[in-house]
Amino acid sequence: MTTTDEPPAAPDGLDPQACYRVVESRDPRFDGVFWTAVRTTGIYCRPSCPARTPAARNVTFHASAAAAQAAGYRACRRCRPDASPGSPDWDVAATTAGRAMRLIADGVVDREGVPGLAGRLGYTPRHLTRLLGDELGAGPLALARARRAQTARTLVERTDLPLTDVAHAAGFASVRQFNQTVLDVYAATPGELRSRRGRTVPGGGRGAVREDLDPPGALTLRLPVRTPFAGRELLGFLAYHVVPGVETAGPGWYARTLDLPHAPGTVRVLLDDPDPGPGTATVEAVFGLGDLRDLPAAVERVRRMLDADADPAVVDRHLGEDDVLAPLVAARPGLRVPGQVDGDETAVRTVVGQQVSVVGARTVTARMVQAHGRAVTTGVPGLTHLFPRADVLAAVDPETLPMPRARGRALVGLCAALAEGRVRLDRGVARADTRAAMLALKGIGPWTADYVAMRALGDPDVFLPTDIGVRNALSGLGQDPATLLPQVTGDGGRWAPWRSTALMHLWATVIPALPDPDRDPDRPEET
Incomplete structure (x- = not known):
């Protein structure tokens, strides 16, 4: 390229000169942030595509793969830009x-x-x-x-x-x-x-269906995630919060039921850490679906649970510059904020967990699942029920719930708001509006609303200064919570705009270690 080349074109919000510099460097951290299209070939690519860098005058940049397709470009066969994680x-x-x-x-x-x-x-x-x-x-x-x-x-x-x-x-x-x-x-x-795929179907090998863990006809897919990806830490968090009947976990994997639009389903994800190098790796997921039309919805919900669209390189670099978090980031590169497969379920579990231990919340929630969840036959050991729907719990007498009366009334009130659409957790409503709607409900305070925003709405900048786990973690790191926490909270506080990941780093220091990997794989975790 010469300096006299005509500059490339880009839509509003994308600096074409900056984008072109990224393409020249083939930086994989920008895969999914924008897409590069070449007029002379009619092809669009990831920024990291290994093909020869085109002249700037022949390049346009697009904010989505769909935009490039709509402009008449087809996907590159080398870099598979259509498979990039979301921006x-x-x-x-x-x-x-x-x-x-x-x-x-x-x-x-x-x-x-x-x-x-x-x-x-x-x-x-x-x-x-x-x-x-x-x-x-x-x-x-x-x-x-x-x-x-x-x-x-x-x-x-x-497949x-x-x-x-x-x-x-x-x-x-x-x-x-x-x-x-x-x-x-x-x-x-x-x-x-x-x-063109070759003789073997990708997804065999390590993620192949296991008859002892997966239903008949299960489908194995590889879901793209940015690296580094702290899969074992994510597994530890999910296993620590397992609710029997709905979830189970074993060495290197986590499984659960899915309440999908057309029929119930299951998924088992293998959370061994993938290649920690830069770029995009894959997490293998084994789906058991009652209706194949539910596959796109199931994949999207599992990607949310994995926090697959996070950009760990940017987050780690920012948090790693902080003297408190630097050793934690170095110990757990690519730590994710666990998402959810159903926002209503997350909200219910959060209310159940108010001011009780994780073990206590799991016990109470399991009783609710047995009493009010829909029983399903999955063929997967330990997965017997769908999580109770909000409209079902909204009709329950609060006095019959296995929790203090005030919390039971708060739970039923929340479920009524969810069932009636006064509170929506499908990521279609602005986070601020959802938070305000939750705080307007009796028995829902800032801790609950913010935890739901982090897990159900994917808010990357949530911090919970009143959480006992946060305070214990800071004390364990030799920090005075009374001194540090005021620096973290508020607009533009320390660790912003990725305080949710900072929170996960603190919690990771107090969550119990995973059990022995040689344990019986058919028995649910008992952490």
Whole structure:
């Protein structure tokens, strides 16, 4: 490239010169932040694509893979840009576009159409289409089409499902539409994509289905995550909070039931730490689905649980400059903030856990699951129920719940608000509005509302200064909570804007270690 080259083009919010410098350096930390398209080849790529760097005059930058597809570009066969994790800016900014992308990934457009998506976000369909076009370069239908195409390619290349079943699972209305979309996006037919994958189906090996742990017909997929990825620490957190009947865990894995739109399902994720090097790794997930149409929703919910869209390199670099957190970050690079597969469930479990130990909360929640959860046959040892739905718990007499009366009334009141839509935890509402709605409920205080914002809404900048675990962790690190905590709380406090990850680093110092990996894999964790 020479300095006289015409500068590349980019939509608002992307600095084309900065983007081009990233492409020149092939920095994998920007995969998923933007996409690079080359006019002369008609191909779009990740910033880290190993192909020769194109001249700046031939390059355009796009805010989403769907925008590049809508502009007429097809996905690169070398770097697989359609498989990049979502932009971390969506989580940090919590914009309307970001919330829309979360709902589209959950299959809302496929099930409810653009009017349903717009209604969840509080916009008219026309206004939402214009907004997404301005911010992402593509409307909701194009974004949903891109999601279906990505799901289809994953299933074509990583499973032995018949192509007609792939079309059905990916959400296409017909096999013809499926064939044409795949051809338009990838310049290859579904059959051609499958023939290129080699003799073995990716996802065999370590993540292969186990008859003793997975249901018949289970499907193994690899979910992309940015590295480093502290999988063992994430497993430790999930195993520590396991609710019998709904969840179980064993050496290197965690499993749970899923209440999906069309039928119940299960998932087991393998949380051994992947390659810690820079770039994108994969976490293997084994899905048992009653209806293949639920696969996109199941994948999106598991990605939320894994905090798969986080940018750990940026977060670790920021927190690692703090003298208190530096040794913790060095010990656990790539630590994630565990998300959830159902926001209502997270809220209920949070209220149950108010002012009680984790072990006590698990015991109480397990009793509620047995009494009010839907019994399901999963074929997975230890997974027997779906978590009780909010409308079911809203009809329960608070006096019958195994907890103090005031907390029982708060729980039933919260569930009524969830069932009636006065509080929504589907990531389609602004976080500030959700927090205000929760605090307006009797028995819901800042600790509960903020914990739910962190786990259910993916807020990256939550801190819980009154939490006993935080204070114990700080004391264990030789810090005076009375001195340090005022520096952390408030707008722009210490560790912002990733205080949720800082909180997880503190909690990690007090959560019990995982049990012996040689224990019986069929028995649920008893941490």
